[in-house]
Amino acid sequence: MRILITAGPTREYVDDVRFLSNASSGRMGYALAEAAIAAGHEVILVTGPVDLDVPDGAKVSAIETTDELRMSCLELFPSCDGIIATAAVCDYRPRERVHGKMTKTGQPIVLELVETSDVLAELGAQKGHRWVVGFALESQDPRNNAMRKLRMKQCDCIVLNDTSAISSLENRVEILSPDAETQAEFTGLKTDVAAQLITFIEQRIAR
Amino acid sequence: MRILITAGPTREYVDDVRFLSNASSGRMGYALAEAAIAAGHEVILVTGPVDLDVPDGAKVSAIETTDELRMSCLELFPSCDGIIATAAVCDYRPRERVHGKMTKTGQPIVLELVETSDVLAELGAQKGHRWVVGFALESQDPRNNAMRKLRMKQCDCIVLNDTSAISSLENRVEILSPDAETQAEFTGLKTDVAAQLITFIEQRIAR
Numbered sequence: 001m002r003i004l005i006t007a008g009p010t011r012e013y014v015d016d017v018r019f020l021s022n023a024s025s026g027r028m029g030y031a032l033a034e035a036a037i038a039a040g041h042e043v044i045l046v047t048g049p050v051d052l053d054v055p056d057g058a059k060v061s062a063i064e065t066t067d068e069l070r071m072s073c074l075e076l077f078p079s080c081d082g083i084i085a086t087a088a089v090c091d092y093r094p095r096e097r098v099h100g101k102m103t104k105t106g107q108p109i110v111l112e113l114v115e116t117s118d119v120l121a122e123l124g125a126q127k128g129h130r131w132v133v134g135f136a137l138e139s140q141d142p143r144n145n146a147m148r149k150l151r152m153k154q155c156d157c158i159v160l161n162d163t164s165a166i167s168s169l170e171n172r173v174e175i176l177s178p179d180a181e182t183q184a185e186f187t188g189l190k191t192d193v194a195a196q197l198i199t200f201i202e203q204r205i206a207r
Numbered sequence: 208m209r210i211l212i213t214a215g216p217t218r219e220y221v222d223d224v225r226f227l228s229n230a231s232s233g234r235m236g237y238a239l240a241e242a243a244i245a246a247g248h249e250v251i252l253v254t255g256p257v258d259l260d261v262p263d264g265a266k267v268s269a270i271e272t273t274d275e276l277r278m279s280c281l282e283l284f285p286s287c288d289g290i291i292a293t294a295a296v297c298d299y300r301p302r303e304r305v306h307g308k309m310t311k312t313g314q315p316i317v318l319e320l321v322e323t324s325d326v327l328a329e330l331g332a333q334k335g336h337r338w339v340v341g342f343a344l345e346s347q348d349p350r351n352n353a354m355r356k357l358r359m360k361q362c363d364c365i366v367l368n369d370t371s372a373i374s375s376l377e378n379r380v381e382i383l384s385p386d387a388e389t390q391a392e393f394t395g396l397k398t399d400v401a402a403q404l405i406t407f408i409e410q411r412i413a414r
Contacts, residue, residue, distance in 0.1 A: 014227070016370060017229050017230075017295075017344070017346075017373065018228070018229050018297070018299070019227070019228065019229065019230075020221070020225060020227055021226065021228055022224050022225050023226075049230070051258035090225070091309075092225070092316065100347050101344070101346040101347070101370065102298075103347070103352060104298050106322065107322075108319055108320060108322070109299065109320045110317060110319055110320070111317070111318040112315055112316075112317055112318075113318055114315045115311055115313065115314075115315070137224070137308070139223060139224075139307040140310070
């Protein structure tokens, strides 16, 4: 198969220097890219800024903002069989980006944040015969929030992990089906979890 | 000498996952730590989250927020001969930090940002016989902004670099004295600039 994998954080700039982001290490996505290549698949990795070596054999598209992620995925998804979306996108961006670097004035500033576009929902809506595997990282009411995401993004399954997964070498995931069944649970190093997920996708998701 | 060096970005959390930060790599500060150790000095490195190996022989205090940087510096500065402050602190933090992870609602959100405390100004005000070397990264009116910082922070000199230095392996710096004279200019790899800066501090700043 030809698999599109998104990984890492995105950044949304307040000015030329400061941005909103998160501590996503990209490890889960990079581990999935390696596992997919090891299993004989072709991988295109759309990656935010992380400090990881690109897996041998992966094609890479480096992005910074959610909008760049969107453009890259819209271009690449049509030629792929499916997408595994592990990127921890910034859900919000400043409405305005200040040019240059804001200088302190001693006063508070008010930043209006608007939601970034929901890239996976957009891909899900046009998936056709392609499969879509989403990731959800939730701190409150995780199953319900994950299922809401699965439906909004038209995922074939969603991988639920909790906030302790960020920046960690390990992960514990639960895979939920569109009818809210637990299809599998994997625990361990992200590299091990990745290999099991790729096998799961081959056997249960890609048809 | 015993030198306190701050390096890297700080992070200011909006909720448990999202934060404001910048792309500071920490390279300038880590290169200065290495150069200082190579020159026979003792180094305490107060560092934000970066992907660099700690220089052999440096003592390290790992921090995330500007407030943690402040606590660490207030504790360590009194036992040092001087400070080189390269950390790219977040000048702003959200007034409130949301517990858990905010869930998207479809609506914009308004984030009130307040200035973080000026750690170097606080250290400068209590420096006594110690020396203070500041860094300024300015996009507009760089010399005047750097001189304003030098005075506010009671620096013995300030190292002016421009925004292209962020995340780069190279740097081009100008050292300004309290009477706004250019005392030196160094250009090249951050490792080379660091060695020259340490020599400059030994000869012109540390008395």
